[in-house]
Amino acid sequence: MKTFILSIIVTMITSVAGAQQKSFYDFTVKTIDGKDLPLSTFKGKKVLVVNVASKCGFTPQYAKLEELYEKYGKDDFVVIGFPANNFLHQEPGTNEEIKEFCTLNYGVTFPMMAKIPGDPCENCRRQPEIP
Numbered sequence: 001m002k003t004f005i006l007s008i009i010v011t012m013i014t015s016v017a018g019a020q021q022k023s024f025y026d027f028t029v030k031t032i033d034g035k036d037l038p039l040s041t042f043k044g045k046k047v048l049v050v051n052v053a054s055k056c057g058f059t060p061q062y063a064k065l066e067e068l069y070e071k072y073g074k075d076d077f078v079v080i081g082f083p084a085n086n087f088l089h090q091e092p093g094t095n096e097e098i099k100e101f102c103t104l105n106y107g108v109t110f111p112m113m114a115k116i117p118g119d120p121c122e123n124c125r126r127q128p129e130i131p
Helices: 002-019 061-072 095-106
Strands: 028-030 036-038 046-052 077-083
Touching (some): 061 077, 077 095
Parallel strands (some): 046 077
């Protein structure tokens, strides 16, 4: 019986350890054009992942991010933009609208991913009700 329990514990630890082995490169994301992009594509590169929004005070960061990408992109460096509407609804547009905005206003050529769905922070910003 002890051997059986021990083997179950070892199996559980191995399973948990295996699940924790995932790295950034093990994931596949959708591009702003809806195509799958394995992040393993960027193995060996320095990757700057940025949460972006087109209707916030930091929107001009697109220009600086593009500058970085143009300057260092050939040196194994990449910027990846992840638009999200999860903070004060500052990215309400569709993927097509976001792509058009970034391209026309900031000349963005670095990889842009599909808008992150939902508003995961909505509940954490709610004030507790006072009884």
